[in-house]
Amino acid sequence: MNTPTIVPFWQRLREISLYPSQTGALITLVVLSLARVLGLLPGVGRIVTLLVTIALYKFAFEILRATANGSMEPPENTLDMDESVGRMGVLLQAAFIVMAFLSFFIGYLLFGDAGLFFGLATTLLLLLGWPGACMSLAIDQNFWHALNPATWMQIMSRLGWPYFLAYGLMTLIFLSAANAQALLEGFVPLLIGLPLFYFISGYALLATFHLMGYLVWQYQDELGFTPDAAPLPLINRNADPDQFILDEVAQMVRDGETDLATDALRAHLRERGGTEAVHTQYRKLLRLKGDTTELVRHGKEWLPMLLAQDREKAAVELFRELVELDPSYAVTDAESNTRLANRAAALGQTQLALRLISGFHKRHPKSADIPQMYLLAARLLSERMGKDAEAKALLTQIRTAYPNHALMPEVDALTKLIDSLGAKKPATT
Structure with a gap:
């Protein structure tokens, strides 16, 4: 596959850090942060907190997958990804935490006091594998495949040093968010601090998931990932007047006839013009061809x-x-x-x-x-x-x-x- 020329992620650090400030992501983040206050309600507070967290993770995984498919804007049509992905994201994080605790317990049983080093080494490996697990879950939507250490190792080995550089940047983003929360702690009342702290941590989460998605987009060949032929996040496909040509081209792409699909779209644009969906699809195919x-x-x-x-x-x-x-x-x-x-x-x-x-x-x-x-x-x-x-x-x-x-x-x-x-x-x- 001929990949397009893609700007390396280390040359887009400013854009990555500002990604959650785009309108679509910012509105979602503000709404979820305000909803987090409902977690203070007696009786239902924990349920509300869990639902808000699931919604945030679902949106984060949607961002990861949209970016992996070459879209640098927050997804506006969030119907393509199953609702269970948010729950799987929360479960994946919980599973990693449980595995970290178990590593110390098992290390103590096997090695006594020296088991501390076993637990620390295992926890470090889990932390390094977390981005790979998230990328796997967003792309495949398969919880057990994402949880498999072989999956993380494979992604690490295929990407090499860029994976660890991206991991370092993610760590820096989360540390910056934690530092901001620490500076604000004690200066704001609970009703303001709770949504504010949730907003800061959510901002960091969305930025890191965008970074992970960009890593997939940049190294799609190394990962064996084929981006969607026509990601159209702003288009209502059922209402597009040029849907007939989009359907024809989609079938050509599935059949491996990328050149034929590109020629068909070029001819359509020259003879009749086209909707934004047609232009977007055409450019997508041109990028795939380089x-x-x-x-x-x-x-x-x-x-x-x-x-x-x-x-x-x-x-x-x-x-x-x-x-x-x-x-x-x-x-x-x-x-x-x-x-x-x-x-x-x-x-x-x-x-x-x-x-x-x-x-x-x-x-x-x-x-x-x-x-x-x-x-x-x-x-x-x-x-x-x-x-x-x-x-x-x-x-x-x-x-x-x-x-x-x-x-x-x-x-x-x-x-x-x-x-x-x-x-x-x-x-x-």
């Missing part, structure tokens, strides 16, 4: 279509993919450039927004959006990256080039804010 040239060509053609349909979030993700495939790519239309930059900034994709703004005045010298774009860049540099000097330089350029512009009050206000924050910083010696 056809970078056609991915770039099609992406440039599809991007304005997404913007015309006000699908700005999808357009931003497509732009990100395009610049990863072709670093020289730039949006040639000023209005599209402005919309993408604003949307990328709103989505928290600061580097991508700054890339869209960089050189904007050269690409679009007649655009009325130049002051607004560079004011946005100044805000991003100061507020999100702490680069106050660069932000002030941009603000000075705006003030010099457009002294009478309507945005001058905002330029002055941001300048004063940066100056006031700079004045509060302790002087370095």
Whole structure:
């Protein structure tokens, strides 16, 4: 199988850490965190807590599988994964805890006081095997296969050092979450602290499961994993007007006729156009073939279509993919450039927004959006990256080039804010 060019996970650490802050994941996490308060109710509290935990794990496994299939957005259609996966996830964690305790007990029976080292060694192995077990459960939905140590060992051996690097990152995420909880403990009342602490631990859980899914996506060949031919998380398949071609292509893929399926979709798009599902499926097949040239060509053609349909979030993700495939790519239309930059900034994709703004005045010298774009860049540099000097330089350029512009009050206000924050910083010696 020809795999697409995939950015290594260690080059996407920021995106991985911010994954749970995307709207779909954030809303789910907030709702579950608030529901956790119901665990304080007498009588039914433990049942509610268990149900909330099961729901969180189900969503985490959905994230893992969606990411493993190449989707970098939280799943919105969560009907594909059986409800029992959440319960199996909780049981899997419980089984690992029980095995850890048993290892100390068995070690004591076999080796006496020296059994402590046996228990510690076994627990370390269990901790290292936990990501592999989770990946196995999300992909196969087979509890006993995921619980089998041979499964973890096989995944570790196939991935090699990237597995252990990812494990280290997961440990760092959980330690950071625990540290945040410790810092807040004692400062907030129970009714606020309980959902807040659950939110922090849930955020860490979703980030790590996304990382595990990305590990599967990046090393699909080594793991022998074939991603779904057409993951369409935002599409109602029953209502898609192009369902007939999607069904035909799905059958071709199942029959191993990937090239024929790609040609069929290409012909359909050229002759009739297509829904988002058709475009998404086409790009999925191109990635499987590793056809970078056609991915770039099609992406440039599809991007304005997404913007015309006000699908700005999808357009931003497509732009990100395009610049990863072709670093020289730039949006040639000023209005599209402005919309993408604003949307990328709103989505928290600061580097991508700054890339869209960089050189904007050269690409679009007649655009009325130049002051607004560079004011946005100044805000991003100061507020999100702490680069106050660069932000002030941009603000000075705006003030010099457009002294009478309507945005001058905002330029002055941001300048004063940066100056006031700079004045509060302790002087370095």
